[in-house]
Amino acid sequence: MSVKLAQISTLPPEDFKKKKIEAKTIDMVIKIGELQHKLYAEGKQSLLVILQGMDASGKDGTIKTVFADCNPSGIDTFAFKKPTEEEFAHDFLWRISRKTPLKGNIMIFNRSQYEDILIQRVHKWIDDEKAEKRMKSINAFEELLQYDNNTRVLKFYMHISPERQQEKLQERIDDPAKNWKHKAADWEENDHWDEYMRCYEYAINNSSIPWHIAPSDKRWYRNYFIAKVVLDTLENINPKLPLLEKSNG
Amino acid sequence: MSVKLAQISTLPPEDFKKKKIEAKTIDMVIKIGELQHKLYAEGKQSLLVILQGMDASGKDGTIKTVFADCNPSGIDTFAFKKPTEEEFAHDFLWRISRKTPLKGNIMIFNRSQYEDILIQRVHKWIDDEKAEKRMKSINAFEELLQYDNNTRVLKFYMHISPERQQEKLQERIDDPAKNWKHKAADWEENDHWDEYMRCYEYAINNSSIPWHIAPSDKRWYRNYFIAKVVLDTLENINPKLPLLEKSNG
Numbered sequence: 001m002s003v004k005l006a007q008i009s010t011l012p013p014e015d016f017k018k019k020k021i022e023a024k025t026i027d028m029v030i031k032i033g034e035l036q037h038k039l040y041a042e043g044k045q046s047l048l049v050i051l052q053g054m055d056a057s058g059k060d061g062t063i064k065t066v067f068a069d070c071n072p073s074g075i076d077t078f079a080f081k082k083p084t085e086e087e088f089a090h091d092f093l094w095r096i097s098r099k100t101p102l103k104g105n106i107m108i109f110n111r112s113q114y115e116d117i118l119i120q121r122v123h124k125w126i127d128d129e130k131a132e133k134r135m136k137s138i139n140a141f142e143e144l145l146q147y148d149n150n151t152r153v154l155k156f157y158m159h160i161s162p163e164r165q166q167e168k169l170q171e172r173i174d175d176p177a178k179n180w181k182h183k184a185a186d187w188e189e190n191d192h193w194d195e196y197m198r199c200y201e202y203a204i205n206n207s208s209i210p211w212h213i214a215p216s217d218k219r220w221y222r223n224y225f226i227a228k229v230v231l232d233t234l235e236n237i238n239p240k241l242p243l244l245e246k247s248n249g
Numbered sequence: 250m251s252v253k254l255a256q257i258s259t260l261p262p263e264d265f266k267k268k269k270i271e272a273k274t275i276d277m278v279i280k281i282g283e284l285q286h287k288l289y290a291e292g293k294q295s296l297l298v299i300l301q302g303m304d305a306s307g308k309d310g311t312i313k314t315v316f317a318d319c320n321p322s323g324i325d326t327f328a329f330k331k332p333t334e335e336e337f338a339h340d341f342l343w344r345i346s347r348k349t350p351l352k353g354n355i356m357i358f359n360r361s362q363y364e365d366i367l368i369q370r371v372h373k374w375i376d377d378e379k380a381e382k383r384m385k386s387i388n389a390f391e392e393l394l395q396y397d398n399n400t401r402v403l404k405f406y407m408h409i410s411p412e413r414q415q416e417k418l419q420e421r422i423d424d425p426a427k428n429w430k431h432k433a434a435d436w437e438e439n440d441h442w443d444e445y446m447r448c449y450e451y452a453i454n455n456s457s458i459p460w461h462i463a464p465s466d467k468r469w470y471r472n473y474f475i476a477k478v479v480l481d482t483l484e485n486i487n488p489k490l491p492l493l494e495k496s497n498g
Contacts, residue, residue: 043338086351089292089351089352089353089398090349090351090352090398091349091393091394091397091398091400092397093346093393093397094346094347094349094398097342097343097346097347098343098346098347100339100340100343102335102338102339103338103339104338130396130397133396133397134397136389137389137392137393137397140385140386140389140390140393141389143386144340144342144386144389145340147379147382148340148341148342148379148382148383148386149338149339149340149343151340
């Protein structure tokens with residue numbers, strides 16, 4: 001079954017009401033914090049959350065909201081930017097592997113290994129054959145994390161419409177508190193929107209670990225959607241506080 | 250075609266004479282140094298040399314001899330020992346990936362990712378299913394280095410007979426200059442010799458990048474054998490000194 005992003009809504013389902021959903025999200029964020037504490041204390045499993053999406057699709061906002069109640073000792077985030085000279089002198093997964101979570105920890109990737117088959121493919125810095133090889137390497141790498149380190153890999157595509165993205169990029173110009181996020185280059189990348197969608201669909205349809213497509217036009221629904229998947233996953237992982245064995249003494 | 254180590258000689262071919270071979274090795278070691286200089290100056294390709302073998306099979310001696318003429322700026326070696334607590338809290342390739350060579354460099358692994366399907370399998374710390382999964386991960390990892398970073402991966406199994414190994418371990422006790430290498434545990438590992446051979450054969454027969462089996466009972470032939478493969482590989486890689494374009498001014 002092949003995903004076509006244009007056929008998937010970027011909006012909340014019609015019967016979802018903002019106030020009620022926001023209250024539910026708050027409850028879930030608290031539960032995520034509780035389970036993260038157990039995950040950390042247990043020290044046997046870990047969680048890697050990958051956030052991918054076009055500019056202004058809400059990666060930063062998601063991190064700030066969904067993981068607000070986690071203890072910073074057991075959670076970390078890393079934003080992958082243009083590779084450094086040292087990173088370029090290694091294979092593309094070298095810098096990714098270094099940042100994978102320790103047992104007991106949650107790691108959030110703001111952008112990830114997928115950039116190496118997204119921006120690089122869109123701009124033809126790599127050809128299709130290399131993109132296909134890299135896709136296979138990514139699958140092998142993610143499977144390794146799961147079977148060899150009990151790392152659950154959760155991948156989100158933040159699905160935003162081009163119209164909503166334009167509004168959010170414009171906010172960065174109009175709102176002084178958001179000016180710091182403005183980069184002219186973000187507007188230029190939009191000339192490649194269709195090609196980005198094609199490359200995202202390739203990644204989504206060829207990943208061995210499935211993606212979650214988070215409708216992201218509305219912040220409140222996006223946060224709810226992602227919090228729910230994270231919470232379900234942590235409940236499924238089911239970390240347990242280690243207890244001392246009771247002595248008879 | 251399946252390799253059976255017991256059917257492969259650990260001795261030099263009969264018509265190879267020590268003095269003549271040692272002279273040839275010296276010539277090759279010099280040429281390796283010259284090509285390493287070009288590899289470093291070019292900065293586009295790299296070489297990963299993996300040395301695996303039983304204790305006293307000659308890993309340290311090989312490094313000291315074969316790479317004696319290389320410029321230390323462009324070459325590094327790493328001896329993988331028992332994983333640290335931080336390393337154990339990650340997948341088994343995490344610590345390996347960090348040490349892969351930069352473009353332009355040679356990296357020598359004294360033991361490697363293969364320990365995770367050798368000592369760990371021999372002692373039943375992992376089961377066969379996990380060993381098979383790890384073998385697939387190793388193949389994907391080595392292929393990644395080759396296609397994505399122009400890293401040539403050269404793997405040597407240092408093939409020594411159990412009798413010759415006993416002699417060399419005994420030298421470590423008898424010769425004060427070698428006492429520092431003696432570890433009682435090395436003798437204990439020998440109770441598992443046959444099982445080690447079985448696990449080595451599995452690795453050799455299931456690797457997508459082929460192994461070189463270096464007859465290692467005689468130091469002089471082992472050094473010759475490995476130097477020859479390294480030199481042939483560097484000649485095949487054919488690194489070139491970058492030249493400035495001549496101006497007409």
